[in-house]
Amino acid sequence: MMHCLAFSLVKAMIWCRTMSATRKVRPMNEVEKEMTELRTRVSDSDYVISLGEMFSILWHKKLTITAFVSLVAIGTIIVTLLMPNIYRSHVRLAPSEESSKGLASKLGGELGGFAQLAGVSIGDGAVTPVTYAMEVMRSREFVGNFIEKHDVLVPLFAGKGWDWNKKELVLDGDVYDAEKKEWVREADFPKTPKPSRQEAYEEFMEILSVNQDKKTSMVDVTVDFISPVHAQKWASLMVAEINQLLKARDVGEAERSISYLEEKLAETRNPEVRMALSQLIEQNMKVEVLANVRDEYFFETVDPAIAAEKKIKPRRGTIVGLSVIGSFVFICMMVLVLALSRERR
Structure with a gap:
């Protein structure tokens, strides 16, 4: 009888340890799963790029940026010269x-x-x-x-x-x-x-x-x-x-x-x-x-009215300057957006 009682006690201790181990492991699995999902969401939608990386990307694409801004500037100059x-x-x-x-x-x-x-x-x-x-x-x-x-x-x-x-x-x-x-x-x-x-x-x-x-x-x-x-x-x-x-x-x-x-x-x-x-x-x-x-x-x-010697418009310098600034900002944003899209993939 004593032998049977001892066997039952050992069996109960083993069951308690098993249950305790199970309770400790499950929470850790859930936390790791949540962290994995969080990292996935950040990677997919909120990719963060540093300021240094931005300058690096723009510098790498400097020829593209320069060519685009130059074309816009030349086109604007031609259009303004055609304006009376x-x-x-x-x-x-x-x-x-x-x-x-x-x-x-x-x-x-x-x-x-x-x-x-x-x-x-x-x-x-x-x-x-x-x-x-x-x-x-x-x-x-x-x-x-x-x-x-x-x-x-x-x-x-x-x-x-x-x-x-x-x-x-x-x-x-x-x-x-x-x-x-x-x-x-x-x-x-x-x-x-x-x-x-x-x-x-x-x-x-x-x-x-x-x-x-x-x-x-x-x-x-x-x-x-x-x-x-x-x-x-x-x-x-x-x-x-x-x-x-x-x-x-x-x-x-x-x-x-x-x-x-x-x-x-x-x-x-x-x-x-x-x-x-x-x-x-x-x-x-x-x-x-x-x-x-x-x-x-x-x-x-x-x-009285006089025949003006100076024009009042178009202000060609202002038009060209604004077009250059606008085109530069536009092409820089496009380059960065494309770079972010590639990183997400």
Whole structure:
């Protein structure tokens, strides 16, 4: 019996040791498995490269990087050289004090010549005379008439450069045949070989700018074009045309008002009414006289337009510099990305 008891005790001790060993080994296997999976995830998705390795990779690919950046730089230089120079001409204007006051009084009481010209209804204090005049200069009617009157269409659409030696505008023969004086450009429907009035307006507004300095109330009329002579000419003519238009409008209105008031004056016997009518006639006569004696009726030229000698764009050096920097950064990133992809494999 003692022999059997001893055998059972030894068997139990062996089982306990076996279970203990099993409990110790299993956790170690699980930890090693997790570490292996973690190393695999880091290797597959978050491969880390040192700064020294980055420079080494880039230096190894220096010929590829240099060739790519050089090609981009050469291409950019060629493109910028093909771009025409743009010259700016601008006129600085000061609103005429007398005409501004006269117009403001008209706008305050009735629809004057400006409102009829624009075809809009304006209320008291809705718009200043200067702001209104600027909007007239930007209007389709005014710009369209200006283009037709001063033969702007051909140089605007067919001009492709300025010849400083000959002092003349170079025309594109694929757009306009100067010898036959006909339009030959290819245009998709609904456009026609000869630009329409609407297309001409949109094109001209790309080169025209009319802005007011809020601090000084000065108005700047700016024209950017490939020909410095045409830019100066058009900027100056824009001012002359707006002054002439506003003058003619106000003179015509004053004359009609005087004629109407004189008829009413002849029909009226009331002394107070006659006095009021006489004052109105006098005011309109002042407007008429002022307009006829001033060439610059509404805007006075403070700084006239000149033919610029220096271009304002394109800034070729800046364009080439930015393209070189951008291409260098791009090719370096591509080289590093490809290197990382190879390491992951």
